[in-house]
Amino acid sequence: MLPGGIQLLWLALYLVTFALHAVFVGYVVVGTGYALVQALRRTDDPIAERVRDRLPFMLGCGITAGVAPLLFLQLLHQEKFYTANLVLGPRWGAVVPALIAGFYALYLAKAKPRWRRLALGVGLGCFVFVAWSWTEIHLLMEDAPAWREMYGAGERLYGNAGVVPRLLLWLGAMATLFASVAVWWQTGAERKRLAMIALVGLATCGIAAAILVARGASVEPAARGWLYLLAAATVLHTGGWVWTLRAPDKSGPLLVAGAGTAALLVGAVVREAPRLALIDAPRPAALEASGLATFIATLAFGILAIGWVVQTIRDAKAE
Amino acid sequence: MALPYYPVNEFGPLMKGLVIGGVGILHVFLAQFAIGGGLLMFAFERRAQRGDADARAFVDGYFKVLVLVSFVVGALTGVAMWFTTIQVGARTIGLMVDEFHWLWATEWVWFAVEVTAGYAFYRFGPRLGDAARLRLLGLYALASWMSLFWINGILSWQLTPGRWLDGDGMWAGFFNPSFWPSLLFRTAVASTLAALAGCVVINTMDLPAERKRALIRQASRFAVPIAGMPLLALWFMAVIPADSRQWLLGGSMPMTMFVGVAAGASLLIGGYVILGILVKRLTLNIATATLLLALAFGATAAGEFVREGARKPYTVRGVLYSTSLTPGEVRELRVTGAIVNDPYPLRDEARYPDARLEHGAKVFRALCDACHTMKGTNAVVHLVQTWSDDQLRLNLAKLQRTKGFMPPFAGTADDVEALVQLLKWERAGGPATWATLAAEPDPRPQIKRWLDEVGTAPAQEAR
Numbered sequence: 001m002l003p004g005g006i007q008l009l010w011l012a013l014y015l016v017t018f019a020l021h022a023v024f025v026g027y028v029v030v031g032t033g034y035a036l037v038q039a040l041r042r043t044d045d046p047i048a049e050r051v052r053d054r055l056p057f058m059l060g061c062g063i064t065a066g067v068a069p070l071l072f073l074q075l076l077h078q079e080k081f082y083t084a085n086l087v088l089g090p091r092w093g094a095v096v097p098a099l100i101a102g103f104y105a106l107y108l109a110k111a112k113p114r115w116r117r118l119a120l121g122v123g124l125g126c127f128v129f130v131a132w133s134w135t136e137i138h139l140l141m142e143d144a145p146a147w148r149e150m151y152g153a154g155e156r157l158y159g160n161a162g163v164v165p166r167l168l169l170w171l172g173a174m175a176t177l178f179a180s181v182a183v184w185w186q187t188g189a190e191r192k193r194l195a196m197i198a199l200v201g202l203a204t205c206g207i208a209a210a211i212l213v214a215r216g217a218s219v220e221p222a223a224r225g226w227l228y229l230l231a232a233a234t235v236l237h238t239g240g241w242v243w244t245l246r247a248p249d250k251s252g253p254l255l256v257a258g259a260g261t262a263a264l265l266v267g268a269v270v271r272e273a274p275r276l277a278l279i280d281a282p283r284p285a286a287l288e289a290s291g292l293a294t295f296i297a298t299l300a301f302g303i304l305a306i307g308w309v310v311q312t313i314r315d316a317k318a319e
Numbered sequence: 320m321a322l323p324y325y326p327v328n329e330f331g332p333l334m335k336g337l338v339i340g341g342v343g344i345l346h347v348f349l350a351q352f353a354i355g356g357g358l359l360m361f362a363f364e365r366r367a368q369r370g371d372a373d374a375r376a377f378v379d380g381y382f383k384v385l386v387l388v389s390f391v392v393g394a395l396t397g398v399a400m401w402f403t404t405i406q407v408g409a410r411t412i413g414l415m416v417d418e419f420h421w422l423w424a425t426e427w428v429w430f431a432v433e434v435t436a437g438y439a440f441y442r443f444g445p446r447l448g449d450a451a452r453l454r455l456l457g458l459y460a461l462a463s464w465m466s467l468f469w470i471n472g473i474l475s476w477q478l479t480p481g482r483w484l485d486g487d488g489m490w491a492g493f494f495n496p497s498f499w500p501s502l503l504f505r506t507a508v509a510s511t512l513a514a515l516a517g518c519v520v521i522n523t524m525d526l527p528a529e530r531k532r533a534l535i536r537q538a539s540r541f542a543v544p545i546a547g548m549p550l551l552a553l554w555f556m557a558v559i560p561a562d563s564r565q566w567l568l569g570g571s572m573p574m575t576m577f578v579g580v581a582a583g584a585s586l587l588i589g590g591y592v593i594l595g596i597l598v599k600r601l602t603l604n605i606a607t608a609t610l611l612l613a614l615a616f617g618a619t620a621a622g623e624f625v626r627e628g629a630r631k632p633y634t635v636r637g638v639l640y641s642t643s644l645t646p647g648e649v650r651e652l653r654v655t656g657a658i659v660n661d662p663y664p665l666r667d668e669a670r671y672p673d674a675r676l677e678h679g680a681k682v683f684r685a686l687c688d689a690c691h692t693m694k695g696t697n698a699v700v701h702l703v704q705t706w707s708d709d710q711l712r713l714n715l716a717k718l719q720r721t722k723g724f725m726p727p728f729a730g731t732a733d734d735v736e737a738l739v740q741l742l743k744w745e746r747a748g749g750p751a752t753w754a755t756l757a758a759e760p761d762p763r764p765q766i767k768r769w770l771d772e773v774g775t776a777p778a779q780e781a782r
Contacts, residue, residue, distance in 0.1 A: 064430060074420075086327070099395050152664035153666075171576060290421070291422045
């Protein structure tokens, strides 16, 4: 079922970098929504304040982290990804101006209280549009029979009934990811609130998954082991949130982080499972490309350099 | 044959070169501004740490501009470049990703370091000690320049693959003949752009005129590398293929004009900065600085257009034509036909009165649409407006001889004739009926002879 050799490495890098990207974009999408709700209610709280402050940085990280899975996706599913891009055409390309508009909206929301509600509303609209577009293109990539018909008809919207529940599943997961990151910067009542958000997110995931199963979605037999792992990690993750809800200043967030990371990585594998059989036949140019050693050396340097930056900031804060 | 057919999108009256050019020029301009900006701020930070408080204020102000402009629009237009390239040449970007993905991944690591160091400085710079500030800016400047280093090798490979064509491997392609002149040229451009943007920012600072002037003189020194650009341009011209050089230096008037615009604008900027500011010690107010920056944008745009245009008839020299076909595939399609395996219907099928015209429209989509529109920019109908029927047939069949920067026609005599009929029909305003079979005697045997005579080799050898 799994590809071999260098393709397996591409797949592993795709999954890990995709999971990293998901953490940042989850924070941005749900963080923007949270900040908007608080702004509309005019009940500014410590969570919203911190979220607004960090949203532009987190979006920058999300976009940067998103470049890597985009690269490896083009190695694994080149023809399908390119075709789906072309079928959706300029409508798909609209994700870029949407992200630019959303990015500036976050800066505006941070700097100008007067424009905050409008800016956050625009930002949230842009980010949900991007999330919807990615869900759409993911499903369209797997639906080769639809390409010809959509192209011929000039259809730019992929009206697959799976788009909405899948997007719902992602929004639920994003809520959990948002809470999992934000919880480390909060204490007491704020942690309880974040635990509630995470649990609602997990429930949303459950409902969306049930809808998808009812609609005929299934996990291939070879990936069932991963599904069981995902279930186990999710149960532990849920337990971590329940613990945090009851005792917010205990070690619940540690369990949340550990089990959540496992659930995210295993979930990425489960998400990818239906596409494993569709991975492109190996292309000689890609298989024979050199430069892996350069990448590994640069990656090691990059991790050290980013670690040094983080440490420098910590030191500055401590002083 | 495993020739992938991708669906083709049209962009109204815009030819695809304008679409990718529009996104690409903006991205290159912003990316080069960010690279030069890193170097400029590192230098100003050193000056600040020797006691120049104005330099410190400039660094913090300039960085805000850099983050707001380059980190947002610059980064996202980079993503847009990928998406747009897929729209206009999916096989080209696919080949580039296949060949260089580890180097692209390497570039991504540098980009991640650049963004991390940049945001850290933006957010915590004022709270950091001198040594940490300098190291952080140094890391940011290094990382942003390294991004250029890696992407420059991939882009210059498209025009001058060098020994890679002889099977010498990826590194031979990366360190190709135009790698070093391109890298140094782009570094000089980046430095100049940063200097000009710096002058704009300095003019917005609340400082007495004399102190502003001192800062502007400092920033202007970063534009001095522009003096080396003529030599670097000559070096670049010397290593590119002879036919590409010929297009740029008179063989193609539009390309020659773009070379002239890039050179003229650079000369004006260089002349003003070096003679006006550094020698004559004139000041540079915000209007002039902005004007020079706009000129620099024009020079960047013209330069990028030249770089893209010089590759014709290829997108990757010797490997992939602008039609997204390899030389081997052209030979194959001469036998099988250009569209026989194309699975995609026409979106406007109902427009065409008969099957021959539909055939022609599919041939146009497969072989012409990458660089031409039917009636918009670089419109085929306008280009062939005055050609007679036989001239059309001959010129399309012997396309690489008609214009040396065109690829060989990748189809059969039937494809040529279908395209000829389509062009005539479009030229006639697209009437409701069309007698496509009226041509007597059947022109296809003669077209076949022309196709055989000219063969499938390009006008100029790729090596």
